[in-house]
Amino acid sequence: MWDDSLIKWLIFMFMISGDALYQLKLSLGAPANQLIDWNPSHVDPCTWSNVICDNNDQVTSVTLSGMNCSGTLSSKIGILNTLTTLTLKGNGITGEIPKEFGNLSSLSSLDLGNNRLSGEIPSSLGDLKRLQFLTLSQNNLTGAIPESLSRLQNLINILLDSNHLSGHIPEHLFQIPKYNFTGNRLNCGANFPQPCESDNSDSGASNKPKIGIIVGIVGGTIILLLFVGLLFFVCKGRHKGYKHDMFEDVAGEVDQRIAFGQLKRFAYRELQLATDNFNEKNILGQGGFGKVYKGVLQDNTKVAVKRLTDFESPGGDAAFQREVEMISVAVHRNLLRLIGFCTTPSERLLVYPFMPNLSVAYRLRERKPEEPVLDWARRKRVALGAARGLEYLHEHCNPKIIHRDVKAANVLLDEDFEAVVGDFGLAKLVDVRKTNVTTQVRGTMGHIAPEYLSTGKSSERTDVFGYGIMLLELVTGQRAIDFSRLEEEDDVLLLDHVKKLEREKRLDDIVDCNLNEHYNIQEVEMMIQVALLCTQASPEDRPAMSEVVRMLEGEGLAERWEEWQHVEDTRRQEYERLQRRFEWGDDSSYNQLAIELSGGR
Incomplete structure (x- = not known):
């Protein structure tokens, strides 16, 4: 509690x-x-x-x-x-x-x-x-x-x-x-x-003579600079025969096609052309790491170009390149494959395959009326596919990769509606340019594990917490935080909302109404149980993603759930007992309540 x-x-x-x-x-x-x-x-x-x-x-x-x-x-x-x-x-x-x-x-x-x-x-x-x-x-x-x-x-x-x-x-x-x-x-x-x-x-009219002098000097300097600049471009234009190109390589760009296995280094102008100069109409989405643009390469391949926005200064190409290589090695059917990248002194761009069915968040909450609802069978496949992708990042990559922003918006859907986890490793990519130890807490409110929020230290168990919230999104179709629930005197946090309904055994009230009762209530209950195990406050109590995969496949969930319920019931009863003593005016219980609530000693 x-x-x-x-x-x-x-x-x-x-x-x-x-x-x-x-x-x-x-x-x-x-x-x-x-x-x-x-x-x-x-x-x-x-x-x-x-x-x-x-x-x-x-x-x-x-x-x-x-x-x-x-x-x-x-x-x-x-x-x-x-x-x-x-x-x-x-x-x-x-x-x-x-x-x-x-x-x-x-x-x-x-x-x-x-x-x-x-x-x-x-x-x-x-x-x-x-x-x-x-x-x-x-x-x-x-x-x-x-x-x-x-x-x-x-x-x-x-x-x-x-x-x-x-x-x-x-x-x-x-x-x-x-x-x-x-x-x-x-x-x-x-x-x-x-x-x-x-x-x-020292302001107002008394400053007008000084201002006039300053304006005159600055104005004359600007006119002189404009004249010199115009003269330079005229001479340059004559020298080149007035040949102009709207899309030009950026100064300082390494304009050579370096490939790391399947990975390609793109020229900046290639991606400019592919996205119509990063036209706003081609934006697929926007998150903590930058905007994503839909693009079409010269060979008609559809791609998604992520333009990272967190790079403040030139340099760091070598470190960025090493991290890109590391991420490109993480190949799994449930992970978004990196096609290539582009670096300039001020730009970092990543190129991915285009996912025609966009994200799970889009299908749950933003789809057009004529588009089909994400049915229960597909939601189950998404849950298992995303779990397998995260398991691979945590337990089969060396070094392990921590996502740090697991949510429905970062789980994409391919042409067969298979789950593809995207944006993994981007937090590391962005932070690799930093020389100090401290980094920003990255993620989305409602999905962030409490220990990461309070200490800034992430682990694979912070991803498990975010995955648990993503499961609740799949079941309910709702956002992790929704202030509109306050109007019904309900919990703002989706986790609290679901916990309350689960304790009251109102499972049908938890399920997304868009499913129109086309779901298996036993499977819903199983997914909610896995989600609540994943979102325990203590990271040590959360299962590893390999355990999550097994539980979703029907192995070991009943025992783990029974153990968790016993601990929760004991904790709740003790809290309520101490709270009653405090409310009855037993002063000796005040310090005891504070000690109990502060955790183990």
Whole structure:
């Protein structure tokens, strides 16, 4: 029971802040080359670029200046009540400032200057008791300055210049050491008792002569550079007879066809042509490691090209190549075969066969109405095929390969609907460029084993946990985490949802309604039992994938399940006994409950 609570706590600890930041990225419309590592599959937001956390892994600072964002502000950011600094200046952000910004109770600095924000300044900003620096300059804000800002006793700098504000300025704001209200229609300036700008302000009109000089110098330099560049390209064009090609090899690319057995090194332009220059319409999916594009090679072979997004700097070709070779050796009918790869100073691409039936997740939840439901017989084959693929990675590869993101979206289906495990080894591929020991926790919330989430250490048993959740996806057709279940006062986590129904012997309520009762309830029960054995909180208690294969084939499940139920019943009864004593007011049981819940000593 306590183990379940631990899993929930670990998941929600990162989920809340990570989801808020990811929603901010989406709403801002960050360019494709920005905030690449802001991805829900990179679980810990403290490892994301431009994010700073404290020693308790609480997000304290987010700085996204000058990133050419052109979207809006997300109200979800108001969840981050540990945030002390939020800087989004110098973008093209539109829309209003959400009133939820007033929930950022720890905020000391807010800079939204030089954007295109509109609407009124929300009065909720007056709730930011710790705010010291407020910059909303050079926007399109309208209306009056809220009286609530007078309550900000710690404010030492407020810049609201160059907007369309009008009306009365709260008297208290003139007592702030540094303020600037110029460029508005406010009651300050020559015709009013108070100036629109504090004496020690170094911004606004006093800087205009300096700005003019700087602009003149920069403008002249740019014109000169453009002229020199134009002259260079004209000469180059004459020399080459004006021959241009839309798809060119990337500078620094090793343009030779090196083969490692069946593995081929592709030229970058080959993959550009195959995917129509990585056209968005050819995207098959997107995950923690990058986007996958459908492509057609010159010999009409259909392929899937995965464009890895986690490479920040040139180099590391040799290490990447070694890891690619290692993965290419892992050949099994239930593993996605690697056809080839491509490296440039800034790109890493992997080429796989195209899987015509896409992924298990697609067939369970995203299929088109005219496409057939994944029937129970095929779901059983998927379960066994994926188990055999993982067994091969764990027990027959040397060194063993740990997947680290086992889920329905990463189990693909070939033309015969056979399960093919994809994306194995990619976590290692991406991390091979790192020289330090620590790596990001990689995976998808709801599929990540608790020990991996809390320590960052993965093993084959973390894959077993993810596989168990994937089995529950197969049975239920549902996502590992679904907030819509809250509306029915049910568990957000699929694992908890299934455990509850299994204890109540409501197996039919667990099964995917799309199967229309076309399933074998005994086989459903068996698959649920295997899934619950795989998702035990302690990694030592989980079966190895070879055991999972045997249990799915009908060998040894009954004995293992009976043993697990006995342990679970004993643990549940002891927890309930201690909980009752605590609720009855037996003070001596308080420390005992804490000791019991903290685990073995």
